[in-house]
Amino acid sequence: MTTAPHSEADAQVDLDKLEPVRIGPTWERNPDHPSGWHLPELTLGWHVVMWQADNLQHPTGKPWRYTPEQLRFVLWWYAVTPDLRWLYRDGVLQRLKGWGKDPVVATLGGTEFVGPCRPDLSGRTVKDPWGNEHPAGVPHPEAWVQIAAVSKDQTRNTMTLFPALYTKAALERYSIDLGKEIIYAHKGAKRIESVTSSPRALEGGRPTFTVRNETHHWLSNNEGHEMDAVIDRNAVKSSDGMSRALSITNAYEPGEDSVAEQARDAYELIQAGKSLATGLLYDSLEAPPEAPLSAEAAPKVVELIRGDSTWLDVQRIVQAILDPRNPPSRSRRFWYNQIVAAEDAWIAPYQWDALARPERLVEDGEDITMFFDGSKSDDATVLVGSCVSDGHVFLIDHWQRPTGLDSKLPWVVPRDEVDAAVDRAFDAWGVRAFFADPGSGEDDSGERFWDGYIDGWAARHGESLAIKATLTAGNHHPVMWDMRSTVRQQEFTEATERCYSDITSTLTLTHDGNRILRAHAVNARRRPNRWGVAIGKEHRESPRKIDAAVGAIGARMARRKLLASADWQKQKAKKVRTGRVYGFN
Incomplete structure (x- = not known):
């Protein structure tokens, strides 16, 4: 990334000597082609731009023409296979602010509305400037174009372009009725409409083309994730199997887990050969990291x-x-x-991504340390493990308020589910250290929300732990590790700095590549205190969680304490002497 x-x-x-980072086939050169560029062998795009020249116009009234860069993108977007199926089923156009993303997708939406947007199965062709034949297109008889965003202001950026986009002749030819929210053609048989964050209202629709506008703003807390999922489902079930969606975005902010970030992650997995998915056209022109x-x-x-x-x-x-x-x-x-x-980010996304080892499986019965970060409702509750042998970090489970739940409805972490997950972890692995931070939430009786459960974990599993979480004078507890104390805050700050060094300098931390764990690590912000640099949320009310990052640091901290303990050294020596795997379970 x-x-x-x-x-x-x-x-x-x-x-x-600076060179931009070029992403996508738009930027591939071909010295053997007269244009000097690598262009698709078969594309509906040539017929599209011919039609646009006759029916669309610039605000000045001149016939519509793309820049060479835009033209190459359009040719690739409409590229087809020999059996006249789309080469790309989804797309992302990422450019700097002001580049002209909205006008480009407006012309594509305008074409999908009444222009030649589907391959002509009769075999009719058109020729490109060099005489090569390409498939001609036909209009969709029931075109339904959606301009989607998470706010009306974002859809307005594109929708306001349509009234001036069509020539007067095109308005008459296709009987286009220009409305503010919905544009109709052919007496209502076709339409362009703006839609915003209402996934339930969109469910079940069969749009023929969708623009996802400004997907760097599409987040979980504004229903952007669910809206994206609905758009994808609607496209999959289209009657001709040819419905598609195209996203436009600026560079997103890492850690927000926006739809734009998810699309980039998917593209990079495809490029790395780690995903069987194909058909994503990602096009971007970025400054190099050293700029x-x-x-x-x-x-x-x-x-x-x-x-x-x-x-x-x-x-x-x-x-x-x-x-x-x-x-x-x-x-x-x-x-x-x-x-x-x-x-003030704790780490950069590329630093975390470089340490992902999803192929590293945690074996049944493997020795691990575990950290629990508890919450009642607002923050996430997480259970994170670290393998004793190499420190590999993995997310065991997490619980947080469900996406899309009405903000007026109360939600509380399901403690019995968490309790069962802890027991399953002890059944699956050799948990040698378990530290649990209860948080500050209280239940209806005024007791701390997690205290009773943590005591229960100690009663059921405390004897199997090689070290105790708390060993201060007059306060011994196998599991309780309360971060509210000054001693614990100092201890955790030091653990955070060690973890940071493991990620950025020694590169000795590996992790499972879990998306939640990644998002929380990238969300974390540097928070200096009197002992060093700890981590925290960007602000108290921020919806961007960091609890899994806290859990990763805590699990690694518990591992270090375990490795340094005399009791663990004795247990390892016993394994060597007996030749048997030592275990308490």
Whole structure:
């Protein structure tokens, strides 16, 4: 994943040698082709642009023409296989702010509405500028185009372009009725409509083409995730199997787990050969990670990544970049089209991703340490493990308020489910240390929400643990590890710094690649205190959870304590002497 260095103290970079990060077939060169570019062998795109030249127009009234960069993207978006199926079933167009994403998808939506948007199965063809034959297209008889976003303002960016997009002749030819929310054609047989975050209302529809607008804003807490899932389901069940969705986005903020972030993750898994899914067209032009954010470098970098969008005012953008009110991370996302962490992020996404080892399986009966981070309702409750042999971190389970649940409805962590998960963990593995932070929530009786359960875990499993969580004077407990005390806060801060070093310097931490664990690690922010640097949420009311990151640090901390304990050393020696696997279960 492309990202910038944490430090803005830029090293010496040869600006003349900077090259943008090019993603997607749009940017592949072919010296043997007259255009110099790698273009699809078969595409409906040539017929699309011919039709657009006759029926669509720029705001000035001139016939619609794409820039060369936009044209290549459209040709690839409409690329087909020899049996006239789409080469790509889904797409993402990621560009810097102001590039012109909305006009491009408006022209595509306008074409899908009344233009040649499906291959002509009769075998009719058109020719490209070099005389090569490509399939011609036909209109969809019941076109249903949706412009989707999580707010009306976002859909408005695209919807307001349609009234001026069609020529007067096209409006008459296709009987287009221009409404503010819904545009009809052919006496209501076809329509373009704007839709926002109401997944239930969308469920069951059969749109023929959908634009996902500004997917970096599509989050779990605004129903963006569910909306995306509904759009995907609706496309899959389309009558001709040819319905598709195209996303447009700026560079997203890592850790939000936006739909844009999920799409990029999916693309990178496909590229790495770790996913059997195919058919995702991802197109992006990004500044390289080493690109300086300076007055000298910014003009050069912006010119590199604006592509053909020469209408962008480079100097105006540079002024915004240099404005001290704009954090560097925001400037890099908006104007360098880079995917970067916030300035106070604990770690960068690429640092965490590099340590994923999903193939590393935790074997039945394997010795592990475990950390529990408890909450009552607001934060997540997590159970995280660390393998004693190598420190590998894995998420055992987590519980948090369900996505989409009415905010007025109360929700409480299901303690019995958590209790059962703890027992299953002890049945599955050799849990040698178990530290549990109860949090501060209280139940209806005024007792701390998790105290009784933690005491129960100690009663059932305490004898099998090699070390106790708490051994202070007058307070021995096999499991309870209350982070509210000053001693514990210092201990956890030191553990956080060790974990940070394991991730960024020694690279000795590996993890299971779990999405929840990743999101929480990337959400974590650096929080200096008198003992060093701990982690915390971006602010108290933030919906971005970090509890699994706390659990990972805690599980690694418990492992270090175990390895340093005399009791564990004796148990290891007993294993060697007897030649048998030692276990308490």
